[in-house]
Amino acid sequence: MVLDTANLIETKPIRLDRVEIVGLKRTKDDIVKKATKCLFDSKTISDVITKSVIVKRNLMQLECFNDVSAKLDVDSVDGQDKYYVTIKVQECNWVQGHVKILSDTHFDNNPDPKLSTGISFLNLFCRGEKLNVVSDIYSNKKFSTGSISFTKPLLALFNPYLYTTVFKNHYDRNRFGYSFDEYGLNAGLHLSHEYLKLNVLWEGVARDLKYARNAPFGIREQLGLTMKSSVKMTASYDTRDSGVFPSYGSLVQCCSEFAGIGGNHEFVKNELTLQHTFSTILDFAVTGSFSFGILDKIGTSSGTSSILDNFYLGGPLTFRGFEECGVGKKEDGSITGSSMFWRYNTHVHAPLPFLSKKNKLSNLIRIHLFMNSGNVGNRLGNLTKDIRGLINNVRLSYGAGLALNINNLMRLEINYCLPVFYSNNDSIVSNKNQWGFGLLFY
16 A cells, blocks of 8 residues: 555644744834734645735735745644744835826827836835825926825735725817816725625815816817716736737626715716637637626616716727727717727737747737727616617627737837728728737727
8 A cells, every 4th residue: 555645744634833923123012923823724734825815815805915934833742742923024115206208198098108107115114004105297288196105904804905086187089179177086995706806995085177178069069067976896806827919718797886975967877898818739829808888877857977078989999990999980070989889809819820839929919800899888777678779770890910929018009900880970090000008909
């Protein structure tokens, strides 16, 4: 008979006598004890190994350690084995800063280069708190955007943390006929567990909408200062192996916003996103993505929303072949968005030819084939009729290009696009070439 020695050792009953933390300087003992107390529930060596992983995750969640490692030791005293764990931590510098020169390419940001400066105070009160101060200076403005945020981890079930932010932003959408400044405050709670994430947020914001030169009437009638107070909830289930170039997995995400707790706007806004990716032969990855959104004004006829809250369709990472927000332009040329939309996109990502999977370029650059379809519309009263209206006059485009993975965080696409079905008022890509980069793609 052959005995599995390794398995016998891992399942051997033990009693953990001591947990020692090495390397603490600023962090308080009580928060570290809370993060490591699960170790004392260990009954076997296998339990110690499993719970050491949990402890490391708890400590790294505080974002005040560069590295955490654990070691299990045993001493024999009077013929009895005594087990203890040594956890070695390396604390971060409590002050960190950055200075970057950036150029925003999305429609909702200033297209001019900006100097982004920020400073972070880590482990501020020695229990994992973080204070982050960021300001952006554009080439044509002394001060455009800035925020002060505070984060507090709680070290409990579902890894919760509280956060609050005070912010001021400026957005130039001059080619759409307006710009606006916003000043706001938000506070929220974030929960996560494996593939699940939940974020609940209250936000109060004042927005000053200003018109650009020769702005159409559809924009001018919405000008002025408005207030919005809303509660937002975002829930997601994400099993994808990558958000940039997924090869398998699914994403289910639901975003809801209820506005009307004070302020000028009263509406309910819901958006659902479904995405699934699977791999085929020759390392091809096929992704299908469906999104649907609806915005309903609430209350009586006094319920209102702003063009800043509406849905928009079109852009290099969302609806290729159409200019940014180019679907559903009004007769007077204004782009004011819509209260309903749907979008279905299909993507095929293929590796560059003659390259093996181990080649770094295979993970950085992919051939990209796509088909985009969708439509926009407005809520007129009867939901069934409104949805039927979305099925009519569907927009469709397809094309091919290259997609680039930027540090596993962002995605750059250069595509040749062919719009097939579109309306006369839509803004399509005239020269068939389109490029853009961002954090999300559909």
